Structures are given as structure tokens and as C-alpha cells.
Amino acid sequence: MKKHIYIIANFLAIFALTSCESELNQIPLSQGTTENFYSTANDFIQARNATYSYAFHGANEYGYANRILNLSEVRSDNFYATTQASRNWEGINNFTTALSTNPLIKxxxxxxxxAIYKANQLLEKLESNGSVITSETDRTTMKAEASFLRAFCYFDLIRWFGKVPLIxxxxxAGEVAKIGRTPITEIYDLILSDLLFAVNNLxxxxxxxxxxxxxxxxxxxLxxxxxxxxxxxxxxxxxxMLGLNEWDKAYQQLNDIKTSNLFVFDTNYANIFKTEGNANKENVLVIPYTQNTGNGVGGNFQIELxxxxxxASLNLSDQGSLEYxxxxTSFLAMFDTNDSRRAVTLAESxxxxxxxxxGTYTSNxxxxxxxxxxxxxxxRTDWGVDFIVIRYTDVLLLMAECTLHGGGGTQxxxxxxxxxxxERGGLARDAVNVNLDRLFNERRMEFFGEGTRWFDLIRSGNAVTIMNNWKTSEDTSDKLGTIDKNSLLYPLxxxxxxxxxGLYTQNPGYDN
Incomplete structure (x- = not known):
């Protein structure tokens, strides 16, 4: 059920990497071409599927799910992931300023x-040769998908890095080498244009x-x-982050999801992570993975945390997760005694x-x-577990956040x-006059291990204060570097x- 896109995408990805590998390894400083492709409707389908694969699955057995778990979850107050070994995530968690060569950043x-290159190419070919797709509806849908994926990637980029080149x-390569870092407002113009087109045509x-x-x-x-x-x-x-007051616009989009009646608040928390495909009514935006296909469409994000x-306790083969x-401790102390989400989320013994x-493990x-x-x-790269980018519970809690900012709805x-x-977690319905601090605490427990925490901290407006308070209580070994406003972006x-x-200037606070 889940392999329809990615099996085809894997074939095209292999084709692209073998024909244009040197070019793709230098993106965005060079671009490749496939002049003999896009001559049939099936070519366009393969190109669309490959664009999904590049955007969601990434390259080198590493995808969006792995990325967000490292750069958001491990960066946040959810983990004190300092180790004695030199691991890529350690600098992320330790707030070192020497991150510009970190493989996770790169x-x-x-x-x-x-992925942006593939989306741009697909959009251009749809314009010049899309008539080979006889259905106008299919052409428009494909354009909407490519537009969404381009917006998805640019939004991901600006949340991590701030200003980036807009291509x-x-x-x-010569043309790209003249494009400096583009103002955020211009990048947002493209993101909004692409997403509005996608909303209206998907x-x-x-x-x-x-x-x-x-x-x-x-x-x-999104x-x-x-x-x-x-x-x-x-x-x-x-x-x-621009400090604009667009909470009402966000609320409207989220409320449209709610009133569509296509999604359901699952009353069993564990079901959300065990139910696959369309049967999972919490799925709003999901990256599917399939195991045992022999086509490289399985995932491996489970190893990150x-x-x-x-x-080994599950009798599975070596996953490479050797460093714990x-x-x-601040997160572990949050749960009420009867909160059933803890048992679903954590393996504690x-x-x-x-x-x-x-041996028996009780402290890891x-x-x-x-x-x-x-x-x-x-x-280790063949897990068939979907990664949920946006689930319905998230939609509801984001609506609540917008409400508390005056965007719509009531207390x-x-x-x-x-x-x-x-109540779903087995707790009393005793929340009254919930404020933003309480809401973000609820989000922290609800979405732990799903990659939302860093972005939640930033939206709270108190990221630096919260992280420094956490550092004071958690960092008894004095391993963390300075956490200030510059820490909210990664270096290029x-x-x-x-x-x-000479083309770029590095983000403040980082060694180049």
C-alpha cells in the first residue's frame, strides 16, 4: 500500500544519481539536466515520485524524519545527549559554535x-512538455504536488538556517554561484504562493x-x-520568525482541516503509531515507508533516538545505535503517575x-x-513504519495556540x-483556563520523540530563557556551550x- 510512490521513485533516483551524481552533490552550486527525459506521461510520473523521494527520503539512507529528530528533538530540552564519543549529534546538543562542517547540518x-532542483525541473517540464499528460486535472495536480514539495523544502531550510539562496x-553552476542569501520575505513569497496553489489544486x-x-x-x-x-x-x-500577527490565517487553515471531517482524534494513543495508511485517521501529512520490498523504500529513523x-531485547539485528x-530529567519528571502516554512513548526497563x-536495563x-x-x-534501513509529519492532534493543539493569540475560537x-x-492519557479532565505555558507543556509530553519541540520553543517566544533555565538545572557536567539568540539558527x-x-556571510555566533 505504501510502496507505490517510492519503488518507482527509487528507480528514478538511481538513474539521476548515476547520470548526474557530481552535479547533485554540489547543489545548489551546480545543477544537472536530463534532456532526454520527460517525453511520456510515465516519465512525468516517475519524476514526480522522485521529487517526493528527494524531499522526504533525502539521500544516503537519511531523510526528513532523521533530520528533524536530530536537529529539533536532540537540540531541545528533551535530551541531554552529551557523550564521551565524538558523534555528529553531540555538537548539535552541546551548542558548539563549530558546526559548519557537521554532516547533519550539511x-x-x-x-x-x-529536492528543490527536482521540483523546479518538474515544474519547468510541465510548462514546456506537460501536454504529453492528456488529463488537464492530472497535470494541475502534479504541478500542485511539485509546488508543495518546493515550499516544504524552503520552509525547512529557513527554519534551520534563516536566509538561504532562492532558486x-x-x-x-555559474548562475547559482552568483545568487547570495535571499531576504526571508522573498523566500516566504514563494512559499506562500506555492502552498496556496497546492491548497487550491490538490x-x-x-x-x-x-x-x-x-x-x-x-x-x-503546512x-x-x-x-x-x-x-x-x-x-x-x-x-x-517575523513577529507578524497571522494567527487568524493559521487558525482558518487548521479549522478547515477539522471541519473537513476526514480526520479523527484517536482515543487510543498507541494506535496513532501502529496504524498504517489511510486507516490511520490521525494522518494529515505523512511520509510512508515499506519494508521487505528490496527497493530501498524502508526507513531507519528509529535509530536516531x-x-x-x-x-537486541526485541531480537532485532544490529541497528548501529551504540551511543545512548x-x-x-526535566522531561521525565513531567508525567503524572497515571499518564498512559509514558508507557507508549518510553521503554524504561x-x-x-x-x-x-x-542484561537488564533500567536506567537508559x-x-x-x-x-x-x-x-x-x-x-537497519528497512523499517516499514510511517513517519507522521502532521497528525490531527497537532492540528487541534495548534488551533488552541492560535486561539490563545487571538486568532479565533474560545478559551x-x-x-x-x-x-x-x-483524558486519552488516562488523566482527569481538570484543565481550566489553559495558558500558553501550560499548552506548550502539554505539547512537550504529547509529541515527545516526534521532532516538534525545537519549533515549539521558538514559537513560545521564550526559547532562549527556557533553554538557559534547563541548562542551569541539567548541565551539571558543564558540557553545554552558550545558548543565546544566535543558537536559534544553524550555520550554513x-x-x-x-x-x-565571498558569496555568503555566515550566521552570527558560528565559526566558519
């Missing part, structure tokens, strides 16, 4: 531009055979997040019967909500949403400066 930058067409849903393609409501969910990010305090930095002894990422990791809790042994395939609506979530990769000397 991946976030280059993978997004690879709206396929260009030569279907509300797909059948099982097309599960994984973005719908009108997936686009509305558009709402764009409006909310634009409305967040700017912290005095040149980032994606996992730990090898736990995988400690969960912060597990036993390995024999072998290298034999880890995120297990996405670890489902029944959907494990042939090796009673906010309290009801929080109480529904508490050093490779981009070396490829075009």
Missing part, C-alpha cells in the same frame, strides 16, 4: 536543495494505492505552520537474554513509540482540546563558502 542543506529555476484525499501523496489538507497543515512561524517573535535575528540493547542519548548486550529510557518489531524488514475550546488529550555548511568564496 545534509539538511544539500538534501533540501536536491526558482534550474540554473547552471484533492482532499487519495485511495490506498496513492497513499503518501500530499492532499489539500496536508498542504493546509500553510498553517508557515503562518504561525511568521507570527512568532523574531528574537532580533534574521530567521524565519534508539539504543542498541533495546533493539540520555533523555533529560528491558532485558537482553543473551549475547553482547545481555528511550523513545519506542515508532519502534514496531512487526514492521521490521531486512536490516473553552482550548480547555476542551487539552482535556480530550488528558562550510562547503558552500568554499564553493563560492
Amino acid at each position: 545534509e539538511a542543506y544539500l538534501s533540501n536543495y536536491n 526558482k529555476n534550474t540554473l547552471t 484533492p482532499p484525499s487519495y485511495d490506498n494505492a496513492n497513499f503518501g501523496r500530499v492532499t489539500k489538507y496536508g498542504a493546509k497543515g 500553510l498553517a505552520q508557515v503562518y504561525m512561524t511568521r507570527s512568532s517573535p523574531d528574537y532580533g535575528i534574521d530567521g524565519a 534508539g539504543y542498541q540493547p533495546y533493539f 542519548k540520555p533523555i533529560s 528491558y532485558t537482553v537474554a543473551s549475547g553482547t548486550y545481555k 529510557p528511550l523513545v519506542k513509540k515508532y519502534i514496531d518489531a512487526s514492521r521490521y524488514g531486512n536490516g 473553552a475550546d482550548v480547555d476542551d482540546i487539552v482535556n480530550d488529550i488528558r 555548511p562550510l562547503s558552500e563558502f568554499l564553493a563560492a568564496p
